Amino acid sequence: MAILTAALVVGCDDDASRDAGGGTDGAVPDGGAVEVDSGPLPDGAAPDGGGVDAGPGDRPIEAHDVERFPNSFGCCGHEINIVVAADRVPHVMGVRDRSGTRSLWYAARTGGTWTETNVTDDGSLPRPRERNTFALAPDGSPHALFSDGVTLTYAWLDGTWQSMAVDATSSVGDTFRHFDIAVDAGGAPHVVWFDQTLEALRYGRWNGSAFEVETIDAPAVADDQSGEFARLALAADGMVHVSFLAIVSGAPVLRHARGTAGSWTVEDVPGMGKGVHGSMLLDSAGNPHIVSADLRSSRARGIYWSAFDGSAWSETELDADSSIVDADADLDPSDRAHVIISNSFGPAGYLQYLYPRNAGRDIYDVRGAVVGDAPESCDLDLHEGTPHVVNPNAYVTFP
Template identity: 25%
Template structure:
């Protein structure tokens, strides 16, 4: 029996139905083994638990063996730590109380671990990575921007598939216009690998400082920094317009009025900023362009009550189209977004209340947007921070619950399976992206005060 699948490993948080694997032998006693609390593929170095059952018989004694990996037998059960990727076999021999004997050999396709071993992107002495943003270009190179919390600066890293090289984008400086940085957002031109970064900068007490919108890009090995807009700002997102030669566009919310502004880079160090025509809105999601150049993002309108209306906004030129979403609390989380196939706009809430069923929106965007349809789904019972990507025909999510980080994707039945990634920093936010050259998801996050990649 070949047990290999193409999904990520499942490390179940809740008990799952057992996977029953039947023997194909000719013995008079039919043997089967049950994979306990397992789902998805068999991944190298994973400890899998099995139980043997003999049809219509009471088992008297059991002997387990494997051709690779290590086993820890315990009568009718065994824990098998899987070997390296390839085909591996688990064999069980039994004797029943009635004196019958039987043997079954079970064969499995073992996958390589879907994620690389974690390593610090920036191993220096400073605290880094409370916020990070990860992306890949079409050649498989990794790009990340991350905060340095010790000195309130913004840094960039580039990964060639083996090692990270890091450099500073902005921060406190001498006679170079550098200022303190609170956060940054990254988007990468997939064809050229050119990073484009939107970030907030300013001075004063961070919680009350008047921060301004800024932009940086890396050209010929040097960072070009530009001021975008002097309006005090809060939330922000950046996207590249494929219909305009990957022109950078920054969408950001203003602090005082709760309105949204849209800034377009029309030339080097030249930005055209216009207010969003729908007033009294709060920006709540990453922005995405479709292939025609229509800009998509989500906002909500504050009210004096305990709820507010949330809407998808689609900008086609200067025309604004809208599609109503769910009613939410006034304090709404940020939504990570990703394109699925066939104009599916996916939006994942950064955090949820326990048991919230509408954590992810799957919006099939219509033309006009008012003709859109939507489905909402649960992702996990609880989590405090998250990020979303889409690739290989399925969504991938990074979920932080307290100090525990997991990677989730869906199996053939559409249920979420979870791979535990270990301990991370509480209150930090992970970022997930899928490397296009091999389809492997990777994450950046903060562990032990360091920005980390896995």
């Protein structure tokens, strides 16, 4: 059958471009400061070393600082991802498009300067389409996962970039990113993906020479499917957690799988969130949290936070109506969800940052020319509670 989300509309309704506080482009309601293109920032920090407070009495965000990416990155609106290392150095990976030729790049920011390497430019690796993701190993080395539209490719940096197909028998599309990667404490990569041929959620673990591959969840009947928007998290005890979208009798269902190779428990997670543009997160106690959008009339709508307390799931509505083009989330040291949302395409588009404050939540609109003209991809990573955000044009921090 055709993938249901292949027809998912990635544009937006009129309400998708709403301003949470009535502000105008480049400005924040209630006298907030306009966007500042601040130039080079200190590694891993806003200019004043600030960030989002993690305790009661949090202050509201009133401005953001932007560092435009070098022109060499050339993302052109394709997917981009960020991981902030333990030393506060941001690492970024994205896809550039030059005259119709796409290539994967990776960069780290040290000493106020982005140092870039080309993952696929020399022609020895498969060409990416748009979708990619990566993780850092304990030694700080990057491990990437990307699709050329058919094959899921794993790439790693060992002096030079090397690659291999995760599973040559799987077919992985490129309409949305339906795959993810994480690296365990021993340096072994784990990957999950939606296999378009089997219409099933697949998992692979590196054994030192190859990926050992198995199916986590497969459709029970024809026309069902399992595994779209697959997201992965590894617990300290070795347990693997995966969130994903399943289609059951034509209806979208959020599912969570936990286990290790050969032994999996899969459950439906109740609520409005359906795993679309989801994030699979683990709190300080190792309990799973999933932040994701609903799927309504082939549109990703709203953002919902599902949390497991050790005995049951509960859900918090973070935003009920936004049309979601992309989203990402992370937990702060107090186990509270922070979310970045991309609301629309084109010059009218902007990012929204949903963050906890006091006993509630605030929404801050990240607008302006630097971040607003290619917002269809966004990514968020928290380092010690401080948010680091990227879209295809810029690196954003909050003073």
